[in-house]
Amino acid sequence: MKVTNEAITHLPKGFLLGAAISAHQTEGNNFFSDWWHYEQLGRLPKSGIACDHYRQYKSDFLLAKEIGLNALRISIEWARVMPKAGEWDEGAILHYRDVLETLKSMGFKTFVTLHHFTLPDWLAQSGGFLNPKAGEYFEAYSRKVVLQLGDLIDFLTPFNESGVFAYMGYGQGTWPPFLQNMWLVIKIQKKLINLHKQVYRSIKLLSPNLPIGPVENLGYFQAKNKYNPVTRVLAWVLGQAKNRWLLYQFKGTADFFGLNYYFHHVLELGRLKESIGIVSEREPRSDIGWHIYPKGLYWLLKSLKPINVPIYITENGLADAQDRFRHKFIEQHLEWLMKAREEGVDVRGYLHWSLIDNFEWAEGFEPRFGLIAVDYKTQERTIRPSAQIFKEIKADL
């Protein structure tokens, strides 16, 4: 396989090309987190030692370098930094200092997320974000990270996907705290957005030049039959209006916007088929059934143009253990991204999910999202052939 399209073999100088991971999904032994707690109770698959990335981060980053990436997105584990209410683990902070110093010394731009779905267990057991003091604790944690690590962070994100976190834990109820209450979904998402604003303001006082932005998972909604006015309006409301509502919430507190793109939702009267494409059943799907629809990225980016802040694709990827689709997948998403850019959308980077195979939350270790395969028995890493694409492109960066 070779990349042939000029638009992406000649990416603009300074464009960020990288990958993303998160703490709980890769590090292993996340003892003080709520996920760990419920995993031991058998309510979730066990993450155990995961990818042992807490110890193997240096060699993992070397592999990222070898692939040809110039940016990495990681998350810091709140439960490690604040294992008890109001108490810091300075050792954990030093660990993340070393992680970030390693990244910087290898020349990576760093994207750091403060909350990627997991909570310190002590907070989860006392109401999580519904605890009236949760905001105070989160703000203290954010300030601590910026004071001690801020010089090594290029882009800071308080919350990964406020909408997904709220929905999975409080609506669908498959993630902690396993509730099913749509009012709580709205309440929690609102709470996270407000906390984002609070933290944004408080960090700007400490570090005025550190870019801070939200990361959200936006799906692309489409009517199956474009002549059906009902589904067209519905697709517009669910997509454009919802996305705009969300973006509006962050107005004034986003120096950049991080877009995680995975889903294409096709609406038919009477049913909403998640991730099933227009040209439909014949188009490729990932190992976990998610439809592959690169053009949706283009439409989403176009719809984000009015927000007037730089956009980064902070996640986009697929479960593909055999690596059958990943090369084409990346190539095509980059092609649509570049088309949006040529048409005036200020998109400045693409981070693939994920650098290494990892713990896919309630789905466990089965889905393989990595550019690098992990053998969980031996912790051996193997670069998948598709990862070659970054070298083919990088030549001109």
Ligand code: BGC
């Ligand atoms: C999350 C990741 C997750 C990925 C694939 C994203 O929404 O941020 O943690 O692994 O989707 O499901």
